[in-house]
Amino acid sequence: MARVLPKRDAVIIGLGWTGSILAQQLTDAGLNVVALERGPWRDTATDFNIAYMQDELRYAIRKDLFLKPSVEAMTMRNNAGQTALPMRDYGSFLPGDGVGGAGVHWNGQTWRFWDSDFSIKTHLTQRYGAAKIRGLQLQDWGVTWDEIEHSFDQYEYICGTSGKAGNIKGQIQPGGNPFESPRSRDYPNPPLRMPYASTLFAEKMRELGHHPFPLPSSNLSRAYVNPLGIRMGECTFCGFCERFACGNYSKASAQTTILPVLMKKPNFELRTDSEVLKVNLTPDGKMARSVTFLDAQGVEYEQPADVVAVCAYALMNVRMMLLSKIGTQYDPVTGKGTVGRNYCYQTSAGARLMFDDKHFNPFIGAGALGQTIDDFQGDGFDHSKLDFVGGAGISCTVSNGRPISNRPTVPGSPRWGAKWKQATVDGYQNSMGFGSQGSSYPVRENYLDLDPTYTDRHGRPLLRITFDFPDNDVRMSHYMSEQLEKLTKPFNAKYTAVARLQKGWNSVPYQSTHNTGGAIMGTDPTTSAVNKYLQSWDVPNVFVVGASAFAHNAGMNPTGTVGALAYWAAEAITTKYIKSPGALVPA
Amino acid sequence: MDNSLRGVTRRHLLASAAALPILAATADGRTISGNLPWSPFAGAPPRPVNPLGWYFFTPVEAATVEAIVERLIPADQLSPSGKECGCAIFIDRQLAGAFGQASRLYTKGPFRQGLPTQGYQGDLAPAGRYRLGLQALNEYTNTTYKKDFRALSAEQQDEVLAGMDGSKIKLNLKPGFSTKEFFELVLQNTMEGFFADPLYGGNKNMAGWKMIGFPGARYDYRDHIDKRNVPYPRGPVSIYGMEG
Numbered sequence: 094m095a096r097v098l099p100k101r102d103a104v105i106i107g108l109g110w111t112g113s114i115l116a117q118q119l120t121d122a123g124l125n126v127v128a129l130e131r132g133p134w135r136d137t138a139t140d141f142n143i144a145y146m147q148d149e150l151r152y153a154i155r156k157d158l159f160l161k162p163s164v165e166a167m168t169m170r171n172n173a174g175q176t177a178l179p180m181r182d183y184g185s186f187l188p189g190d191g192v193g194g195a196g197v198h199w200n201g202q203t204w205r206f207w208d209s210d211f212s213i214k215t216h217l218t219q220r221y222g223a224a225k226i227r228g229l230q231l232q233d234w235g236v237t238w239d240e241i242e243h244s245f246d247q248y249e250y251i252c253g254t255s256g257k258a259g260n261i262k263g264q265i266q267p268g269g270n271p272f273e274s275p276r277s278r279d280y281p282n283p284p285l286r287m288p289y290a291s292t293l294f295a296e297k298m299r300e301l302g303h304h305p306f307p308l309p310s311s312n313l314s315r316a317y318v319n320p321l322g323i324r325m326g327e328c329t330f331c332g333f334c335e336r337f338a339c340g341n342y343s344k345a346s347a348q349t350t351i352l353p354v355l356m357k358k359p360n361f362e363l364r365t366d367s368e369v370l371k372v373n374l375t376p377d378g379k380m381a382r383s384v385t386f387l388d389a390q391g392v393e394y395e396q397p398a399d400v401v402a403v404c405a406y407a408l409m410n411v412r413m414m415l416l417s418k419i420g421t422q423y424d425p426v427t428g429k430g431t432v433g434r435n436y437c438y439q440t441s442a443g444a445r446l447m448f449d450d451k452h453f454n455p456f457i458g459a460g461a462l463g464q465t466i467d468d469f470q471g472d473g474f475d476h477s478k479l480d481f482v483g484g485a486g487i488s489c490t491v492s493n494g495r496p497i498s499n500r501p502t503v504p505g506s507p508r509w510g511a512k513w514k515q516a517t518v519d520g521y522q523n524s525m526g527f528g529s530q531g532s533s534y535p536v537r538e539n540y541l542d543l544d545p546t547y548t549d550r551h552g553r554p555l556l557r558i559t560f561d562f563p564d565n566d567v568r569m570s571h572y573m574s575e576q577l578e579k580l581t582k583p584f585n586a587k588y589t590a591v592a593r594l595q596k597g598w599n600s601v602p603y604q605s606t607h608n609t610g611g612a613i614m615g616t617d618p619t620t621s622a623v624n625k626y627l628q629s630w631d632v633p634n635v636f637v638v639g640a641s642a643f644a645h646n647a648g649m650n651p652t653g654t655v656g657a658l659a660y661w662a663a664e665a666i667t668t669k670y671i672k673s674p675g676a677l678v679p680a
Numbered sequence: 681m682d683n684s685l686r687g688v689t690r691r692h693l694l695a696s697a698a699a700l701p702i703l704a705a706t707a708d709g710r711t712i713s714g715n716l717p718w719s720p721f722a723g724a725p726p727r728p729v730n731p732l733g734w735y736f737f738t739p740v741e742a743a744t745v746e747a748i749v750e751r752l753i754p755a756d757q758l759s760p761s762g763k764e765c766g767c768a769i770f771i772d773r774q775l776a777g778a779f780g781q782a783s784r785l786y787t788k789g790p791f792r793q794g795l796p797t798q799g800y801q802g803d804l805a806p807a808g809r810y811r812l813g814l815q816a817l818n819e820y821t822n823t824t825y826k827k828d829f830r831a832l833s834a835e836q837q838d839e840v841l842a843g844m845d846g847s848k849i850k851l852n853l854k855p856g857f858s859t860k861e862f863f864e865l866v867l868q869n870t871m872e873g874f875f876a877d878p879l880y881g882g883n884k885n886m887a888g889w890k891m892i893g894f895p896g897a898r899y900d901y902r903d904h905i906d907k908r909n910v911p912y913p914r915g916p917v918s919i920y921g922m923e924g
Contacts, residue, residue: 166786
């Protein structure tokens with residue numbers, strides 16, 4: 094029998110980025126909040142130690158900070174005709190673990206999705222006609238740009254994001270991204286200084302008539318005190334950023350931006366090493382009354398609460414809903430049901446250039462350090478004569494030269510032996526790259542559900558991912574590869590190689606931890622799991638917060654939009670829901 | 681929904697806060713409230729490996745792996761060999777520990793033949809794959825050359841390794857674990873040993889880092905970030921403070 098704990102105003106499942114934001118905002122509004130985190134407590138001074146964080150083997154290769162598949166794995170297949178098998182190790186994407194979640198080991202790229210993303214179906218239909226998006230399950234998100242802009246601003250100022258505005262209240266700003274949607278003010282910090290490769294990229298792009306700008310980075314360009322009074326440090330370009338935690342307090346994470354204030358509040362409690370098994374509903378299934386969790390010793394507890402915020406990683410949010418029977422499983426055959434719908438990923442390609450006479454010092458880098466052009470992003474360019482919708486940001490980032498994984502050689506070089514050694518020496522300093530990070534649009538057959546065979550350590554079904562790159566996105570990505578070919582020309586490199594995306598998503602090589610959808614927001618309860626406030630249509634005291642709410646994925650890193658959605662949902666709870674509990678949008 | 685959210689009062693907060701110590705006393709999970717936890721010496725620094733002896737490999741296995749890493753990374757003017765750099769010791773220590781046992785991976789059955797997009801689906805952890813693979817390798821060379829792998833000439837060893845790499849040689853392994861997969865595992869671990877911090881037993885004297893000009897565990901490049909096309913002037917340092 095589960096031990097029943099005293100009731101709280103709100104229980105938060107997972108203390109990563111979204112959980113920390115909700116906890117901070119809800120406790121500020123006077124609510125009594127408990128957060129349940131499956132992984133351990135982690136903080137900079139003790140766990141992200143500057144004396145030994147720069148350990149490629151431990152953190153990047155053996156994945157010391159990541160979720161262990163032995164704790165929670167997932168199964169995958171490319172289509173419903175295949176039998177899904179477990180990803181016995183995470184490869185293509187790497188979910189986080191412990192306090193701070195994936196926000197500990199992210200790169201820090203802090204993009205805002207565009208106004209045309211939030212109303213994508215309306216926008217594309219008006220511009221090109223309904224036939225243009227036939228076969229895609231694109232739909233509006235329910236929230237509009239004007240409503241949510243201030244939530245982006247809130248997140249960027251908490252993070253201390255370093256960048257250059259391109260559009261302030263409709264006024265285009267020189268040096269910024271002219272394609273971005275209008276923002277209310279500039280970033281809190283100026284852009285980072287740039288490494289040689291990114292500077293060269295920006296020069297060549299400008300010569301070609303494109304619009305390079307420093308990509309928005311939550312690796313800080315200078316010391317900063319955020320609106321909560323928390324002090325952050327200047328990035329040192331250590332080259333141990335993504336897959337690592339920051340030992341310098343200069344990459345935004347829950348640890349560096351929120352927890353020092355949140356943890357001291359008397360109306361907040363955190364339980365670590367506590368895995369939530371499910372959300373318990375009332376007998377009629379219309380309200381959540383509690384969550385059941387296990388502590389590290391396997392003792393079962395029940396935590397009653399008036400509000401349940403599901404704030405785990407996007408994929409785990411979906412699994413939690415399915416295990417708790419919140420909403421109806423999506424069926425790709427009938428198109429009915431909402432939970433598991435519109436699972437999307439990221440559609441990328443890259444170019445590598447090698448020279449004879451360059452010293453790029455690739456190890457001088459940061460997770461979100463580089464220059465981008467958005468000339469081929471989203472619907473920022475005319476698709477009327479193209480056979481796809483969507484687009485990609487094209488960036489030259491310099492994140493690291495860690496040699497176990499990152500030592501490019503001229504294509505076709507041997508992979509071992511004396512000739513491999515010479516090719517490695519020749520390539521290491523002389524190589525730069527840039528890549529397209531492309532949108533991923535929903536189709537009927539890509540979805541999430543529970544696996545019929547494989548279970549976790551508690552005997553609960555694993556999440557099953559059925560995904561392949563949709564034809565629209567493959568055409569988009571091939572178009573981007575053609576652009577990359579053109580963009581490499583002015584560099585006059587000795588060797589140039591441009592990758593082309595292949596159909597058949599492979600779960601083994603790392604690609605992107607940008608998994609989105611499955612519990613999407615929207616205007617219609619028959620095609621979305623949560624409303625515009627990220628409130629479950631079916632169980633209105635459950636809010637499901639994260640990239641699980643994305644109705645599609647854009648050609649940008651998702652965390653900026655995840656942070657904005659968390660502030661947006663928190664505001665809805667504290668200003669609307671508390672005053673009048675119940676459905677915030679009539680079904 | 682009851683009224684508790686509508687009228688969150690000071691008394692309500694105080695009552696809840698007062699309940700916390702009781703919960704903390706009865707819960708086995710770690711309960712944190714009211715402070716940012718910190719305790720001295722709570723970090724978990726890595727322990728440097730002891731370079732003496734073999735923890736996992738038998739003498740024959742150790743000699744075989746030393747012979748392999750000697751060919752994957754041969755000695756020349758660019759660096760000492762993989763064996764001299766400790767790659768075999770590195771692999772031995774990795775196999776004796778969490779990596780060898782696949783202790784962080786999902787290892788529940790059923791085990792089924794997968795598609796290439798689904799990754800490794802065999803039931804053997806890396807330690808078991810090495811044990812089986814090294815034995816099969818010596819069986820193959822004894823059948824083909826009448827000698828153990830370690831006794832072959834360098835040219836013959838390269839021939840066998842290239843055959844495994846190119847899937848032209850089929851060792852007697854087991855379903856779900858191909859010769860190519862065995863080769864890729866050994867190659868990956870050898871490169872890890874050559875380029876990981878020396879504390880793990882390989883990359884002796886930071887030879888791998890010196891070969892390519894990687895400065896290792898340095899953590900601050902603010903003095904060099906915006907220099908254009910200028911080589912970084914300093915040599916590598918390791919986590920435990922070795923300088924080169």
